Amino acid sequence: MGTIKLAGSLIMIGLFTMAVLGFAISFASDNNSAVSISDDAEMVSLYSKTKNNVSAFQDDAENTYKSIIDSTVEPGAGTTTSTGPFSVTPVNMVGTVKNILTVGYVKIFGTGGGFGIFLSSLVAFIVFIFGLYAYKTLRGLPD
């Protein structure tokens, strides 16, 4: 899949969620709708949480970009010596997707406890993949 693709997908999911929820909320407000998505507290909460996470990603991305630009590689060195390029807090964006999936699941199936392990495993797996990508950059072993 590729780390750029994976991180890109996570960001796009966050932006898509914000766009859909933002449009639905604004539509209800503009048209004085009888039924408004903003009457559902969990949806409004998801909207603000996703917005905060995407904003945090923006700040982290700027800092990481600066660290990449400032980093140096010794002549003849084949690999980098730090995982700086991977510190754009993908964990934060994975958390965003987890929030979206959790709220969505609760809305469809209710507050069942069984889904928690699925979400935790999924999030752990995505974080694990990011870890392997970082390791691969340094050592080139896993694929």
Next chain:
Amino acid sequence: MAHLYTIPNATEGMDSILVQTITQVPALTPLLLLFVYFVVTLGGISAQKARSSTSDYAIWGVTGALATLMVALIMSVTAGLIRLDWLVLVVVLTIFNGIWFFFDRKQREI
């Protein structure tokens, strides 16, 4: 002639007919939305497959979900056409289709 439910009063306009029908048969709203979703999604998938022998299921899923969301939002303007939980469900399913779509993209497509 006997009917299963009270026939709506047709002298008060189209909105009123729909509201009265949905009051008698609440399942009409979700079935209508399901109809929109499947017409767009399955129609798009089969039309694309007929032309190019392959089809992008994820993007048609998102297209169908967004079309359904538009219909649901328009229905939400009038009281009695759609309940809040159905509207929330449509929004959630649209987002889930978006998650499927963005995880489905190939490296060069994002």
